[in-house]
Amino acid sequence: MAADASSSPLPRWAPTPSPSRPLWRWGGGGTPDAQTGGGDGWSLGRMFPWQRRRPAVAGFDGVEVAPGRRAGTDAVDDPGVFLTWEDVCVTVAGGAYGAQPVSILSGISGHAGPGEVLAIMGPSGCGKTTLLDTLAGRLGPGVKESGLILINGQREKLAFGTSAYVTQDNVLMSTMSVREAVYYSAQLQLPGTMPVAEKRAHADGVVRDMGLGDAMDTRIGGRMTKGISGGQRKRVTICIEMLTRPRLLFLDEPTSGLDSAASYHVMRHITRIAARENMTIVAAVHQPSGDVFDLFHGLCLLSNGRTVFFGAASDATQFFAQSGFPCPQLRNPSDHFLRIINKDFDEEVVESSKARRKTTAEAIDILTDAYQSPAYSEKTMNRIAEMKVTGGAPFRKREQARFSTKLFVLTRRSFVNMHRDIGYYWLRLGVYLGIGICLGTIFYQLGHSYSSIQSRCETIMYTTALLTFMATGGFPSFVEDVKVFRRERLSGHYGVAEYVISNTLSATPYLAVLAVIPGAMLYYLTGLTKGAAHFAYFVVDLCMCTMLVESMMMIIAVIVPDFLMGIVVGSGVQAVMMLNSGFFRLPSELPKPVWKYPCYYISFHKYAVQGFYKNEFIGQTFPSDQLVEKNVTISGLQVLQEKLEVEMGYSKWVNIAILFGMMVVYRVIFFAIVKIAEEVRPKQRRMGWKWCK
Numbered sequence: 001m002a003a004d005a006s007s008s009p010l011p012r013w014a015p016t017p018s019p020s021r022p023l024w025r026w027g028g029g030g031t032p033d034a035q036t037g038g039g040d041g042w043s044l045g046r047m048f049p050w051q052r053r054r055p056a057v058a059g060f061d062g063v064e065v066a067p068g069r070r071a072g073t074d075a076v077d078d079p080g081v082f083l084t085w086e087d088v089c090v091t092v093a094g095g096a097y098g099a100q101p102v103s104i105l106s107g108i109s110g111h112a113g114p115g116e117v118l119a120i121m122g123p124s125g126c127g128k129t130t131l132l133d134t135l136a137g138r139l140g141p142g143v144k145e146s147g148l149i150l151i152n153g154q155r156e157k158l159a160f161g162t163s164a165y166v167t168q169d170n171v172l173m174s175t176m177s178v179r180e181a182v183y184y185s186a187q188l189q190l191p192g193t194m195p196v197a198e199k200r201a202h203a204d205g206v207v208r209d210m211g212l213g214d215a216m217d218t219r220i221g222g223r224m225t226k227g228i229s230g231g232q233r234k235r236v237t238i239c240i241e242m243l244t245r246p247r248l249l250f251l252d253e254p255t256s257g258l259d260s261a262a263s264y265h266v267m268r269h270i271t272r273i274a275a276r277e278n279m280t281i282v283a284a285v286h287q288p289s290g291d292v293f294d295l296f297h298g299l300c301l302l303s304n305g306r307t308v309f310f311g312a313a314s315d316a317t318q319f320f321a322q323s324g325f326p327c328p329q330l331r332n333p334s335d336h337f338l339r340i341i342n343k344d345f346d347e348e349v350v351e352s353s354k355a356r357r358k359t360t361a362e363a364i365d366i367l368t369d370a371y372q373s374p375a376y377s378e379k380t381m382n383r384i385a386e387m388k389v390t391g392g393a394p395f396r397k398r399e400q401a402r403f404s405t406k407l408f409v410l411t412r413r414s415f416v417n418m419h420r421d422i423g424y425y426w427l428r429l430g431v432y433l434g435i436g437i438c439l440g441t442i443f444y445q446l447g448h449s450y451s452s453i454q455s456r457c458e459t460i461m462y463t464t465a466l467l468t469f470m471a472t473g474g475f476p477s478f479v480e481d482v483k484v485f486r487r488e489r490l491s492g493h494y495g496v497a498e499y500v501i502s503n504t505l506s507a508t509p510y511l512a513v514l515a516v517i518p519g520a521m522l523y524y525l526t527g528l529t530k531g532a533a534h535f536a537y538f539v540v541d542l543c544m545c546t547m548l549v550e551s552m553m554m555i556i557a558v559i560v561p562d563f564l565m566g567i568v569v570g571s572g573v574q575a576v577m578m579l580n581s582g583f584f585r586l587p588s589e590l591p592k593p594v595w596k597y598p599c600y601y602i603s604f605h606k607y608a609v610q611g612f613y614k615n616e617f618i619g620q621t622f623p624s625d626q627l628v629e630k631n632v633t634i635s636g637l638q639v640l641q642e643k644l645e646v647e648m649g650y651s652k653w654v655n656i657a658i659l660f661g662m663m664v665v666y667r668v669i670f671f672a673i674v675k676i677a678e679e680v681r682p683k684q685r686r687m688g689w690k691w692c693k
């Protein structure tokens, strides 16, 4: 029977007193004072009533697992999250055709409990991130997984808001300041019932807790401008994911880019919050200092995708010593462990307490065999079995802001981002003005001669083609935007619908400006049909084209996330549509298979250009070809029907309606692709289980 944590003279996470432990500790102990709480003063228990503190129920120190029901009542106090994983295998397809799948993780088992921080350590490339991704349900495409991952004894879908994950790549909106980034996120994530002033105060408090008080108003920075440092970016990401005190938090290298003091303070703050809010934290850590290592409750040591050690962090030194690799005096144990199990530099030999020096490969084999002994692996499996039957509260999604609030916040944030990012629209406006001047002066004052018919058609086609083609210029900014969306979506900050609608709303005013200013210049320089109504139609048609092509680029961005490849694909698709729009070859001249059916009918250029033609020619009269028939006129309607083969069965406004419909369809396709990928990918990963081992 394990001891009751509350009656223990030591805090629950305190390292088991061990004679070997103080040897490497240079500057006193790093025992966290988590029980005292500290922090920002905001009670998350008020925000999330199910997230109340309760006595310790399980852990690496052998405290007995208890059900989460208070004696004598029906009320269930949240016991937190018991995460267990058994025999987890991950494989990827081999690089060459017909090659065997490559194993990344093989037979990994372990557990993590509430109030505790489990550190996953190992040499670079050993599979730490892959294990975190697997546990968090976020493995990428092309990866197969197997094994049993349970939360409170039940299978749960982990991504999309049920857990939080601080990834290695720190994807943030570069135009925001630290304060804005965290505050916008607070507005999205915190419940609608929480007053705005308290959300702001909470966000500021979280930023200060992470040591970012001095950088509050500094822009994050990115492609174009330098902003906060890499370590600060990491801390901003942690702030965002810790805002709601998620019950289960994954951290991938939370201390990378930080000096040792900052690493210690960040990790100490995280362990304090974990203890106070009963959070379960799993962190992949590279090279923790002695003080930081002392903060961890559990340790999972991996090498080459295999478990070298899993258990209480305080037991690892003893395990290495018993296996013949004692930690030398004055050496940080985490340094010692990593040196013994890093076989990337295989010529290195490691000291063994036995007479013979060993290669790291031999050392790893000895340690993995030692870990299979009942004292270690059986202990882990027993804990897992205990945790599986605890049966905790259902793993509910956190309460968040209302749909309307999210929509408003996202639209506002996106609008500000588009305004500040010069590459989004301002650069394009400059280029559009340049194109407008160029086209306007080349086709200056077309007049009403017979030859002006051809010139009008060319002006219209080149305007449509060039202005829509240039939409690819904003693609790099949009790809950055999509990366932020992917991160926030996986963390469940908002849904796909909110993103699609807010992006449409925030982009529309900019696209209107892009259509009106260069459009007006071009329209009056070339002398297209006079009249406010004609000009208004011209601008609306142009605006619809730019919105439509942006929607198409959205689809490309989600399928091809690399911006260079995206620009190439986007340009290629537009070029094919343009060539089949009925301008370069008349519709009747287009080869029927493929180019006419379906390309001509799905080309948005067709509907846009024919709308422009109708706007331009209906009601006009031109002198006929002077050389053939003197003093005979040709009506605009004849031009449309006979010379341009325009479909006249519907009005020019129907063309606009079709363009609008196509834009909606494109955005729905984007929505569907994201949703289908969310549903299908986890199933695909699990389908390849038989590849393992």
Ligand SMILES: Nc1ncnc2c1ncn2[C@@H]1O[C@H](COP(=O)(O)OP(=O)(O)OP(=O)(O)O)[C@@H](O)[C@H]1O
Binding pocket: 092, 104, 122, 123, 124, 125, 126, 127, 128, 129, 130, 131, 140, 142, 143, 286
């Ligand atoms: N999708 C993939 N396709 C091919 N190989 C992969 C894939 N994902 C991971 N790997 C390989 O699996 C191994 C483990 O990768 P992982 O990123 O998990 O390591 P890590 O321990 O987190 O490394 P680091 O500490 O350097 O971040 C690496 O050798 C990596 O190249």
